Amino acid sequence: xxxxxxxxxxxxxxxxxxxxxxxxxxxxxxxxxxxxxxxxxxxxxxxxxxxxxxxxxxxxxxxxxxxxxxxxxxxxxxxxxxxxxxxxxxxxxxxxxxxxxxxxxxxxxxxxxxxxxxxxxxxxxxxxxxxxxxxxxxxxxxxxxxxxxxxxxxxxxxxxxxxxxxxxxxxxxxxxxxxxxxxxxxxxxxxxxxxxxxxxxxxxxxxxxxxxxxxxxxxxxxxxxxxxxxxx
Numbered sequence: 001x002x003x004x005x006x007x008x009x010x011x012x013x014x015x016x017x018x019x020x021x022x023x024x025x026x027x028x029x030x031x032x033x034x035x036x037x038x039x040x041x042x043x044x045x046x047x048x049x050x051x052x053x054x055x056x057x058x059x060x061x062x063x064x065x066x067x068x069x070x071x072x073x074x075x076x077x078x079x080x081x082x083x084x085x086x087x088x089x090x091x092x093x094x095x096x097x098x099x100x101x102x103x104x105x106x107x108x109x110x111x112x113x114x115x116x117x118x119x120x121x122x123x124x125x126x127x128x129x130x131x132x133x134x135x136x137x138x139x140x141x142x143x144x145x146x147x148x149x150x151x152x153x154x155x156x157x158x159x160x161x162x163x164x165x166x167x168x169x170x171x172x173x174x175x176x177x178x179x180x181x182x183x184x185x186x187x188x189x190x191x192x193x194x195x196x197x198x199x200x201x202x203x204x205x206x207x208x209x210x211x212x213x214x215x216x217x218x219x220x221x222x223x224x225x226x227x228x229x230x231x232x
Contacts, residue, residue, distance in 0.1 A: 001116060002026045004045040006036040006062065007078065008054050019105050033057030037065045041163060042155060044073050044146045047112055052079035052090065060093050067094040068188065069164060070147040074115040078103070137173045138213025138228050151212050161186045162205045169216070169226035179223040
């Protein structure tokens with residue numbers, strides 16, 4: 001079973017990783033929220049073990065960011081926060097279980113395996129229950145199970161905001177998506193961000209789509225659309 005372990009305390013992280021490796025898990029370690037979210041999007045694990053108190057993005061922001069991108073990886077939250085409100089916030093954000101610190105290592109393993117067993121037999125670890133499947137546009141392939149986008153079977157290297165923008169457009173190629181809607185998806189709740197910031201993300205994404213058989217088209221006054229090129 002492939003685990004992502006996100007914990008900023010180096011001593012605790014190393015101890016947990018050693019224990020989980022000895023118990024048969026494959027473990028990737030991360031110390032901050034931003035790198036963890038990027039890695040989760042790029043290569044979703046079978047289980048995500050996520051601390052709430054993290055530098056950069058905190059655990060709730062990582063969790064919300066992954067769920068917004070369609071990632072359904074089971075998530076076990078670890079935290080020293082003991083209030084009911086914190087537990088409710090975590091579960092409402094999409095966590096599957098919650099383990100307060102300090103905890104017993106046997107209980108940690110049991111919680112991980114219990115989360116894994118909740119998946120219906122034969123269901124991929126990151127399958128999207130509501131809308132499973134794959135979308136194609138040019139040489140691009142959007143895997144709804146993981147949220148990842150591939151170009152000729154190679155993962156397309158995108159920043160998180162570029163990925164969010166492309167995910168929105170690839171679901172309806174050839175159709176315009178309003179700029180206002182895309183801004184809400186790419187910059188959720190970011191009241192301090194200038195509206196023109198979506199244009200910067202679109203500009204960067206447009207360059208990365210070169211050679212994919214698709215093009216990002218700006219429709220002034222309407223928004224953006226993903227065009228499949230005839231030569232793709």
